[in-house]
Amino acid sequence: MTKKTDEKVRLTVRIAMLCALVTVVTISMVIPIPNMTGAYVNVGDAIVYTCAYMLGGGWGALAAGIGSAAADLILGSALYAPATLVIKGLMALVAGKLMARGTGSFKSRLLAVALGGLVMPLGYFLYELLTLCGVPGLSPGAFICAGMGGILAGVMQAPLTGIFLIAELTGGFQLLLPLMN
Template sequence: MEKRCVQAPAAVPSVRMLALAGALAALSCAATLTVAVPTPTGGYVNPGDAVVLLGAYVLGGGWGAAAGALGPALADLLGGYGIYAPATLVIKGLMALAAGKLYRRARGKIWAVAVCGAAAECIMVAGYWLYDALLLGSLAAGAAGVPGNLIQGAFGAACAAILAAALKKNAWARRAFPSL
């Protein structure tokens, strides 16, 4: 009698990836809610984008997008910005997807974190500009949030770069996250 090893199909996510994505979604939600510095445009600057980007670098585009979309959208719901939750879900998901895919293509080169972070944050700035324009009925009115979002993007990309550099120096993190 022949023994066969039953393997899960490739489409079935691993428990490890689900757990990491869930943890990073929760961490990005917490980072967004706990340290929120209001901007004059009605938004706020927070370290949530740093976690979104770091998740994209660690998990890759797909899983990073799932974690990066869910955590900040939940933060919008919990933080009283529910009208932004649908946009955040899409914008942060696209942001993390782009950062993760670009980072994989760059194969972890030293410049990759800065370039991938900047590209992803451009998606965030443009996405919220367009969403604000939709809400306000004018591209010019929607542009009022761009300066605050540029600050948010720069802060998030810089924090993600610092965190990624620190993790790359840690032996355990290099073994746990070889793609970083």
Template sequence: MEKIRETVRAGVQDRTRMLVQAGALAALSCAATMVLRIPSPTGGYLNLGDAVVLLGAYLLGPAWGALAGGIGPALADLLAGYAAYVPATLVIKALMGLLAALGYRWARERAGGWTAVCAMIAEIVMVAGYALYDAFLAGSLAVGMTGVPGNIVQGAFGAAASTLLCLALRRSGYVRRVFPRL
């Protein structure tokens, strides 16, 4: 009976730790999205949030990474006055986190620059997702495509920054102990 209690207690502690880490990364991605906002010609803005979304996916894994990756940037859109984008951002960024984490899990077992490739694939989802959502809002695919160049720049920066951060953090024994998925 005591062994069952210990197992349950360990499971609850693990879920609590993951919830706290996901909440912290969601808050960090919200802040990173809002701190440096470079206006784009399409009415949106470029930001640092994608780097945190991808890094959170690497650190937390698919489910928790998707949760943190979707909630933080969606909250940033809401707080920044882009309420129309909240549902799209929630889904697009969560999907980015999910794909990045699954790809990263696969890439960790291989040598080479696979982390960057996984990040770029996740960013392609972001670019396509926002193009389709903008097209839906405007009722025109041509209008939806106007945001693609800015989103490509944001995606490239997010992929590069998250890859470099991942490589740097992977060197820390402490970080690897706290985030064993890294």
């Protein structure tokens, strides 16, 4: 193998190992939040920041997002998995970019982690606001129906069949525009 190929393989292995580490650490110590279905507190964020530190902003974001979303799926919190993928990825991206630009001192790393940590409450607040507070057309069920209709239309190569099926299932045409893209 060439040197460039070796480095790509090493990077891929690092990303995969950190994805797995984020998942394992997240599911190893879970404290459920009362009165919130599927929500929990964990120590996986420590590894999210480790991803940002070891891989930098971009690749660290990928590893952190995938690992955290996988933990949500394993723990039965599939409702939060798409948001977790984006939010934890953004946390690692912000922290990784700031760590790279900083002086390398403890204070600059602490500031990077603190600013990255601000992404999580803001992200989950926006997710709850958009999906769980009744904003029409943005519920997880709507995304599932639109995806199901899109897959059906693509496999059968009959877009109208998917549109009519979803209109019949949901009792309306609110999902007509998402299916027509």
